[in-house]
Amino acid sequence: MELANPRAALTARKITAFMKPRDAMDVAPKQEPGAIRPCPERRFRVAAIPVLLISLTISRLLGGDESPLLIIRGGHMFNSTTGLMEPLGALVIKGGSISEKLPAGRALAIPAGAKVIEADGKFLLPGFIDGHAHVGHVLGAAGVRAEEILPLYLANGVTTLRNVGDLLDDQQRITKFIAAHPGQTPRLFLGSPLFDKSPPYHAGASIPITSAEQVPPFVERLAAADVRTFKIYVGMDRTIGGTIIREAHRHGRRATAHLRRYPPLEAIADGIDSLEHIESVFDFVTPPEVPVWPLRDERTHMAALAVASLRKRLLEEQIKTDFSSARAVELVETLARRQVMVDPTLVVYRNWMLLGDVEEMLQHPDLAKIPARLRNYWSSTAGGAGAGPEIADLRRRQMVKLQELTGVLYRAGVPLLVGTDAPIHFCPPGFALHQELELLVASGVPPAAVLTAATRNNAQALDEWHRLGSIEPGKLADLVLLDADPLADIRNTRRIVRVIRGGIVCDPAALLALVPAE
Numbered sequence: 001m002e003l004a005n006p007r008a009a010l011t012a013r014k015i016t017a018f019m020k021p022r023d024a025m026d027v028a029p030k031q032e033p034g035a036i037r038p039c040p041e042r043r044f045r046v047a048a049i050p051v052l053l054i055s056l057t058i059s060r061l062l063g064g065d066e067s068p069l070l071i072i073r074g075g076h077m078f079n080s081t082t083g084l085m086e087p088l089g090a091l092v093i094k095g096g097s098i099s100e101k102l103p104a105g106r107a108l109a110i111p112a113g114a115k116v117i118e119a120d121g122k123f124l125l126p127g128f129i130d131g132h133a134h135v136g137h138v139l140g141a142a143g144v145r146a147e148e149i150l151p152l153y154l155a156n157g158v159t160t161l162r163n164v165g166d167l168l169d170d171q172q173r174i175t176k177f178i179a180a181h182p183g184q185t186p187r188l189f190l191g192s193p194l195f196d197k198s199p200p201y202h203a204g205a206s207i208p209i210t211s212a213e214q215v216p217p218f219v220e221r222l223a224a225a226d227v228r229t230f231k232i233y234v235g236m237d238r239t240i241g242g243t244i245i246r247e248a249h250r251h252g253r254r255a256t257a258h259l260r261r262y263p264p265l266e267a268i269a270d271g272i273d274s275l276e277h278i279e280s281v282f283d284f285v286t287p288p289e290v291p292v293w294p295l296r297d298e299r300t301h302m303a304a305l306a307v308a309s310l311r312k313r314l315l316e317e318q319i320k321t322d323f324s325s326a327r328a329v330e331l332v333e334t335l336a337r338r339q340v341m342v343d344p345t346l347v348v349y350r351n352w353m354l355l356g357d358v359e360e361m362l363q364h365p366d367l368a369k370i371p372a373r374l375r376n377y378w379s380s381t382a383g384g385a386g387a388g389p390e391i392a393d394l395r396r397r398q399m400v401k402l403q404e405l406t407g408v409l410y411r412a413g414v415p416l417l418v419g420t421d422a423p424i425h426f427c428p429p430g431f432a433l434h435q436e437l438e439l440l441v442a443s444g445v446p447p448a449a450v451l452t453a454a455t456r457n458n459a460q461a462l463d464e465w466h467r468l469g470s471i472e473p474g475k476l477a478d479l480v481l482l483d484a485d486p487l488a489d490i491r492n493t494r495r496i497v498r499v500i501r502g503g504i505v506c507d508p509a510a511l512l513a514l515v516p517a518e
Helices: 012-020 146-155 167-182 212-224 238-250 265-271 303-316 324-335 348-353 364-367 372-381 389-412 431-442 447-461 490-494 509-515
Strands: 069-072 076-079 084-087 090-094 097-102 115-118 123-126 128-135 156-165 187-189 190-196 207-208 229-232 254-257 275-276 341-343 479-482 496-501 504-506
Touching: 123 447, 128 447, 146 156, 146 167, 146 496, 146 509, 156 447, 167 187, 167 190, 187 496, 190 212, 190 238, 212 238, 229 238, 238 254, 238 265, 265 324, 303 389, 324 389, 341 447, 348 389, 348 431, 364 431, 389 431, 431 447, 431 490, 447 490, 496 509, 504 509
Parallel strands: 069 115, 076 123, 128 156, 156 187, 190 207, 190 229, 229 254, 254 275, 275 341
Antiparallel strands: 069 090, 076 084, 090 097, 123 479, 479 496, 496 504
């Protein structure tokens, strides 16, 4: 997303430096070569009905003690394969992983020394995965370290982050902190810096590429550092973008994109795995005569009045977009046929890009838990070009249009991801995930499908479905226990009793207390 005050451009020496392989990541033992294979058709593997039981260790840091066995007894669990909430007899967690599941009504002998969580009347979900996060991008300019805000994710049930654009050095530093503080932090799966034109749009988070020949060595080094997701950014064209996709796949990794110069039909034909931000679809279903909103560096020579006039004219044209047009139907059907994932990140459009100057966004109660330094940075740098109260209604109608397109994608069978772009302006880490879930439901996506997207689909986007995204034996014990049914009301995902991260039981209130107020 577009940011104010980017860092100064990186030198070639710095670019080389941040790509050097570092220590192994917190995220799990490296897989055998070829184990991660993005399928050319990108069809998801569908597991059998999840079987579930869990064993977990209580975090001493957050006031618990250690036990070799944890049992969650009673209540209901969300099956992310069927989309159903099923009665639960008991789950057994051992060594940080789910050991077994007993069906409802079956007796269980509790071993001596086991810890038991009584879950009658409660609802157990797989840990949420934020499918679009940044741990270095933005925070440095705000004077905030990722280590300070990571507990916000875990407190909100987000047990895993899919990074989609940061410098490798930043991510590797943070993985060391995560490895040392598993009871305070989510898992982190690394993403590449942004592959962009030269000069890049976000100099402090990008690899500027000027020829396809530069791509293979960059991808090889990043893959060796266990980068999972390779991101093509707005300035990249097909010649280089297609090479990035092919090289990522050659190393068993996935490629995603925030598109502008590289049309999505071309990216799909080249094998792209996913698209980031709903505008990567919306900008290409509007009539071809409607120009897209120019990027910041493209507006530098425009007078303020000209920018405001253009913004108003574009909004007036964009809200007329017909999603039943041949242009729109072709793109949506192609996305569905090829099972290309789309990560709408509606929350960043509502909270900042379109409505970042309206009172309900500026005073949203979720912002109260964010360090003051970050809130102040957001407020001081969030001025939107061409915004203003005179076009507030047009901007609201544009938001409705983005949500309408999201519903169209879902009904067409396009697999959706759930991401937030946190900590971009007014997208509070952790809390923004719940806001995104609510926006997706308001867009016409049923609660069960939204929860599936935030768990199963996001795990599949990381090629981690074998370990994450559902509650079944052999998978990691990453869980969220709620005291109300989110299928009845998606806002109930906020009603968190406990978060379990790799067998560590965490108290949300204790996690929030770790985050500095200033």
